[in-house]
Amino acid sequence: MEFFKIHKDIPFMRHALIFNAASLLTFVLAVFFLFSRGLNLSVEFRGGTLMQVSYAQAADVNQVRAVVGSLGYNDVQVQTFGSARDVQIRLPVEKGATPAQQALQGDKVMVALKRADVSAELRSNEYVGPQVGDELATDGLKALAFVVAGIMLYLAMRFEWKFAVAAIIANLHDVIIILGFFAFFQWDFSLAVLAAVLAVLGYSVNESVVIFDRIRENFRRYRKMNTVQIIDSAITSTISRTIITHGCTQMMVLSMLLFGGETLHYFALALTIGILFGIYSSVFVAAAIAMWLGIQREDLIKGGPTKTSEDPNDPNAGATV
Numbered sequence: 001m002e003f004f005k006i007h008k009d010i011p012f013m014r015h016a017l018i019f020n021a022a023s024l025l026t027f028v029l030a031v032f033f034l035f036s037r038g039l040n041l042s043v044e045f046r047g048g049t050l051m052q053v054s055y056a057q058a059a060d061v062n063q064v065r066a067v068v069g070s071l072g073y074n075d076v077q078v079q080t081f082g083s084a085r086d087v088q089i090r091l092p093v094e095k096g097a098t099p100a101q102q103a104l105q106g107d108k109v110m111v112a113l114k115r116a117d118v119s120a121e122l123r124s125n126e127y128v129g130p131q132v133g134d135e136l137a138t139d140g141l142k143a144l145a146f147v148v149a150g151i152m153l154y155l156a157m158r159f160e161w162k163f164a165v166a167a168i169i170a171n172l173h174d175v176i177i178i179l180g181f182f183a184f185f186q187w188d189f190s191l192a193v194l195a196a197v198l199a200v201l202g203y204s205v206n207e208s209v210v211i212f213d214r215i216r217e218n219f220r221r222y223r224k225m226n227t228v229q230i231i232d233s234a235i236t237s238t239i240s241r242t243i244i245t246h247g248c249t250q251m252m253v254l255s256m257l258l259f260g261g262e263t264l265h266y267f268a269l270a271l272t273i274g275i276l277f278g279i280y281s282s283v284f285v286a287a288a289i290a291m292w293l294g295i296q297r298e299d300l301i302k303g304g305p306t307k308t309s310e311d312p313n314d315p316n317a318g319a320t321v
Contacts, residue, residue: 006239009232016288023285027173030180037183042090042190043077043128045137049091049105050126056119058084061261067116068109075188079263086123102127140194147198148172151205159212162293167208170286174204174277178270192267200274203249207242207282214238215287219297227296231287246279 043050053064064087065078077090091105106125113120148168155164175197182189214234222230253275257268 006236009229009236010239012232012235012283013228013288013291016284016291019280019284020288023173023281026180027176030177030183033180033183034176037186039179039183039189040075040186041137042188043075043092044090044191045134045189046093047128048093049089049102050124050128051089051091051106051109052081052123052125053087053089053110053113054121054123055085055087055117059087061087063116064089064113065262067112071108071112073105073109077188077190077263136191140191143194143198144175144201147201151201155205155209155212158209159216160295160299162295162299163212163290166286166289166293167205167212169289170208170281171201171204171278173281173285174200174274177277178273181273182266182270187266187269190266192264193270196267196270196274200271200278203275204278204281207246207278208286210238210241211235211282211287212290215290215295223297227291231291235283235287242279246275250275 053059059080061078061080065076068076068078068089068091073091075092077088079088080086081088089109091109094102094105106122110120110122110125148171151171152164152168155167178197178200179189181187182193187193211234214237215231218225218230218234222233225233250272253268253271256264257272260268
């Protein structure tokens with residue numbers, strides 16, 4: 001399906017060096033902020049108090065968040081769960097507090113919630129230790145490593161190792177830049193954001209696969225084109241598909257970002273950054289790296305020659321395909 005068709009190939013690879021220099025600078029800045037500022041890890045990773053509170057009627061999440069915030073807790077997550085009357089509250093670890101002192105956070109919060117709404121009823125009050133957070137962080141890194149390894153294996157089997165290397169560099173470029181944004185602005189990095197990062201990995205590789213597939217097709221069709229022309233033609237011919245796919249996806253993500261509330265805000269924000277950089281990296285990073293690695297027709301096409309075209313208007317006429 002195409003909304004429009006571009007009849008003249010756009011010379012993307014002519015500017016590949018400039019765009020990749022900008023990408024390298026952005027990547028280095030992201031790494032710098034990750035090491036200098038670090039991620040603002042949420043309660044799931046750092047530990048804290050997890051409370052579940054029920055109300056007689058639908059809970060006003062914004063009011064609950066305001067009441068808890070008035071007690072001096074800045075890094076607090078408040079969201080509904082199960083039904084509109086049930087609220088889950090995550091409180092951060094207080095510096096120097098013992099587990100017993102940390103558990104008293106819930107009592108302090110419940111007094112304030114009762115004062116604001118007498119129907120508030122505490123269902124559970126649990127303390128999550130930092131050791132649990134360390135385990136979650138370790139498991140998250142393992143998940144990321146398994147995803148990266150799986151993507152590389154898939155691309156190496158489907159295409160060729162040069163494409164696998166190009167795609168994984170481009171996808172890691174997207175991930176590091178997302179993390180760099182979260183480190184620079186000190187946005188809350190939760191398990192939902194980690195899920196968004198893993199989703200971006202899969203989403204970005206899908207765009208790269210579409211372009212790589214078209215590059216392989218063009219190598220079969222256009223024997224008189226060189227590698228740069230093949231890549232430019234492949235990217236140009238997939239632009240309509242890219243606009244349709246990413247445009248529809250971005251509209252859904254923006255709706256979550258604008259109307260999903262605080263619970264979905266950083267999840268949608270990570271997806272928004274990832275989708276935008278995913279499009280960019282698939283075109284200017286993955287394709288360019290594959291070109292610089294020396295990808296050529298012989299890497300993708302194996303087997304004996306087939307019948308040549310005799311049509312004088314065919315650009316492949318007289319060539320063995």
